Amino acid sequence: MSTYSVSDTTAAGSPRAAVTFSNLSGSYGVGLAASFVWLAFGLSCLYWPDVGDWSRTESLGIGAIVIAAFILFGTFSADYLGSAGQALRKRAPWLVAFGAFVTLWEVATAKFAWLPLPFFPPPQSILEVYTDDLPKLLDSVLASIRLQLGGYLIGATIGFITGVSIGWSQKIGYWVHPVLRFIGPLPATAWLPIAFFTFPSSWSASTFLIALATGFPVTVLTWSGVASVSSAYYDVARTLGAKPSFLVLKVAIPAALPHVFVGLFMGLGSSFAVLVVAEMIGVKAGLGWYLQWAQGWAAYANMYAALIVMSLLCSGAITLLFKTRDRLLVWQKGVVKW
Amino acid sequence: MVVQSTAEAITYPAVGAELDIEGVSHAFDIDGATLPVLDNVNLSIAPGEFVALLGPSGCGKSTLLRLVAGLEKPRSGSLREDDVRINGPHPSRVVVFQDPTLFPWRSVWDNVALGLEAQGILKTQRHRVDAVIELVGLSAFRNAYPHQLSGGMAQRVALARALVNDPKILVLDEPLGKLDSLTRIAMQAELVALWQRKGFTTLLVTHDVEEALVLANRVIVLSDRPARIKADIAVQRPYPRHRGDPYLADLRKQILGLLGLEATW
Numbered sequence: 001m002s003t004y005s006v007s008d009t010t011a012a013g014s015p016r017a018a019v020t021f022s023n024l025s026g027s028y029g030v031g032l033a034a035s036f037v038w039l040a041f042g043l044s045c046l047y048w049p050d051v052g053d054w055s056r057t058e059s060l061g062i063g064a065i066v067i068a069a070f071i072l073f074g075t076f077s078a079d080y081l082g083s084a085g086q087a088l089r090k091r092a093p094w095l096v097a098f099g100a101f102v103t104l105w106e107v108a109t110a111k112f113a114w115l116p117l118p119f120f121p122p123p124q125s126i127l128e129v130y131t132d133d134l135p136k137l138l139d140s141v142l143a144s145i146r147l148q149l150g151g152y153l154i155g156a157t158i159g160f161i162t163g164v165s166i167g168w169s170q171k172i173g174y175w176v177h178p179v180l181r182f183i184g185p186l187p188a189t190a191w192l193p194i195a196f197f198t199f200p201s202s203w204s205a206s207t208f209l210i211a212l213a214t215g216f217p218v219t220v221l222t223w224s225g226v227a228s229v230s231s232a233y234y235d236v237a238r239t240l241g242a243k244p245s246f247l248v249l250k251v252a253i254p255a256a257l258p259h260v261f262v263g264l265f266m267g268l269g270s271s272f273a274v275l276v277v278a279e280m281i282g283v284k285a286g287l288g289w290y291l292q293w294a295q296g297w298a299a300y301a302n303m304y305a306a307l308i309v310m311s312l313l314c315s316g317a318i319t320l321l322f323k324t325r326d327r328l329l330v331w332q333k334g335v336v337k338w
Numbered sequence: 339m340v341v342q343s344t345a346e347a348i349t350y351p352a353v354g355a356e357l358d359i360e361g362v363s364h365a366f367d368i369d370g371a372t373l374p375v376l377d378n379v380n381l382s383i384a385p386g387e388f389v390a391l392l393g394p395s396g397c398g399k400s401t402l403l404r405l406v407a408g409l410e411k412p413r414s415g416s417l418r419e420d421d422v423r424i425n426g427p428h429p430s431r432v433v434v435f436q437d438p439t440l441f442p443w444r445s446v447w448d449n450v451a452l453g454l455e456a457q458g459i460l461k462t463q464r465h466r467v468d469a470v471i472e473l474v475g476l477s478a479f480r481n482a483y484p485h486q487l488s489g490g491m492a493q494r495v496a497l498a499r500a501l502v503n504d505p506k507i508l509v510l511d512e513p514l515g516k517l518d519s520l521t522r523i524a525m526q527a528e529l530v531a532l533w534q535r536k537g538f539t540t541l542l543v544t545h546d547v548e549e550a551l552v553l554a555n556r557v558i559v560l561s562d563r564p565a566r567i568k569a570d571i572a573v574q575r576p577y578p579r580h581r582g583d584p585y586l587a588d589l590r591k592q593i594l595g596l597l598g599l600e601a602t603w
Contacts, residue, residue: 236439
C-alpha cells in the first residue's frame with residue numbers, strides 16, 4: 001500500500017481547474033444555470049403579487065435566494081470542497097430541473113391560479129404547514145416510525161426464523177408449508193376488520209398486520225435461499241468437522257443472505273401499504289391518520305406536506321436497508337451486478 | 339486426537355493413517371431401480387502411502403471417496419481408519435473436491451480457518467491458519483475473496499483448508515481436473531512436495547493416467563460400473579519423477595490397455 005501513496009501525492013499536485021471563460025460554459029455552466037433558476041424562483045415570490053393571501057411567500061422567496069447563493073458558492077469552490085463539491089457538481093442538472101419545477105408550480109398556482117386553487121396549493125402554503133403545524137406533524141412521524149419499526153422487526157425476525165426452519169428441517173416444513181400457502185398470499189389488509197376487534201388495542205392490531213405483511217415475503221425468500229444452498233458446501237463443512245448448528249449458522253444462513261435481503265425489501269414495501277391503511281382506519285396517530293384528518297378538514301396543503309414527508313421516510317428506510325445489505329454482502333461485489 | 343503438536347511436526351513423522359476397505363459394495367436408488375456402483379472392493383492402504391484410483395468416467399471412484407470421507411455409508415462391507423470403523427465425517431480425513439467450493443462470503447483466511455472454527459479450536463490455533471496459507475504461497479491474498487482468485491489459486495486455498503486440520507488421510511477428488519495444463523503440472527509438483535513433507539496418507543481419484551503415474555506409489559485401476567479392482571500396480575520410482583521416463587511410459591501403456599484404450603497408444 002505504501003508504494004501507492006507516494007505516487008498518489010505527486011498526482012495530487014496536478015493543477016486545479018482555474019475559472020476561465022471556457023469553463024463557464026462547461027463544468028461551471030450547469031451550476032450557474034441552477035443558481036439562476038433558484039434566483040428566479042426567489043424573485044418571482046418576492047416581487048410578483050400573489051392572487052391569494054399566503055403568509056409565507058416572503059420567507060419562501062428569501063429561502064430560494066439563499067439556496068441560489070449556496071449553489072453559486074458551491075459551484076465555484078467545488079474543487080476545494082472535496083466529496084461535497086463533487087456531489088453538487090454531479091447533481092447540478094437536477095437542481096436546474098427542480099428549480100424550474102418549483103418556479104413553474106409557484107407561477108401556476110400563486111401567481112396565475114391556472115390550477116384550481118384549494119386542491120393545488122402553492123409551495124408557500126406547504127412551507128406554512130411545516131412551520132405552523134410542525135408539532136402535530138412530528139408527532140405523526142414519530143408514531144408512524146414507532147409502529148412501522150415494531151411491526152417490521154417482529155415480522156422480519158419471525159419470518160427469518162421460520163424461513164430457516166422450514167428450509168432446514170423437512171419435519172417443520174411439513175407442518176408450516178400448507179399454512180404458509182393458505183395464509184401467505186392473502187393481502188394483510190384483508191385481516192383489518194378481524195384484527196381490529198380481536199386485538200386489545202388498535203396499535204397491537206396494526207403491529208400484527210405489519211408483521212404479517214413483512215413476514216410472508218421474508219419467510220418465503222429465506223426458505224428458498226436456505227433450500228437452494230449447494231450441498232457441496234455442506235459436504236465440505238462436514239468433512240472439516242462441522243456440527244449441525246455450524247451448518248445452519250455458518251453455512252446455510254450466510255449462503256441464503258442475498259435471498260433474505262430480497263425478502264426484507266419486498267416485506268418493507270408491503271408493510272408501508274399496511275401501515276398507511278391501518279393508520280387511516282384504526283390507529284388515531286401517524287402520517288396515514290394525518291392524511292385522513294387533513295382531508296376531513298379540506299386542508300390540502302397539509303396532505304401534500306404529509307405526502308412529501310412520507311415519501312422521504314419510505315425512501316430513507318429503503319436506503320437504510322440497502323446500505324445494510326451492501327455492508328453485510330460486500331463479498332458479492334464482483335460476483336453479481338446490483 | 340487429530341491435532342499434532344508442533345514438536346512432532348518439525349521432525350516430519352509419518353502421520354498418515356492406515357486405511358482398510360473390506361468387501362465394500364454400494365448402490366444408488368434412482369427412480370425405483372437399484373444402480374450398483376461398487377462391487378466388493380477390497381483395498382488396504384499403508385500409512386503414508388500415495389494411492390491413485392483410476393477408472394473410466396462414472397465408474398464409482400468418487401462414490402468410493404465419499405465413503406472414505408464418511409459422507410455416505412456403504413450398503414455392505416466396512417471401512418476402517420487405523421482399525422477404527424468409519425461412521426461419519428471426521429477432520430482426520432479431509433476431502434479436496436474437483437471444484438474448490440470455497441465459501442464465497444468468506445475471505446481466503448476465513449475459508450482456510452473453517453475446519454478449526456467448526457471444531458471450536460480456532461481461538462488458540464490461529465497461527466496454524468497463517469502457517470498453512472504461507473505454505474501454499476498465498477499470504478498476499480489472505481484477505482481476498484474467492485471471486486478474486488484464479489482457478490489455481492482457489493484450488494490452493496482448498497488444499498490449505500484441508501491441510502490446516504493436519505489430516506491423517508488426504509482424500510483428493512480430481513482436485514486438478516479443471517485447471518489449465520501448466521498450472522496443473524506446477525500443482526502436481528507442489529502436491530508431491532506437501533505429501534513428502536507432511537507424511538499423510540493420500541488417496542487421489544483421477545482420470546489422468548500420467549498424473550497418477552507422476553504422483554502415486556500405487557495405482558489402482560477400477561473397472562466399469564459397478565467398480566471392481568482390476569489391477570493394483572506399484573510405481574517404484576523416486577520423486578521427482580520425469581514425465582518422459584520409459585518405465586512410466588511402459589506402465590502407462592499397460593494401464594491404458596486395462597482401461598480398454600490400447601488402440602489409442
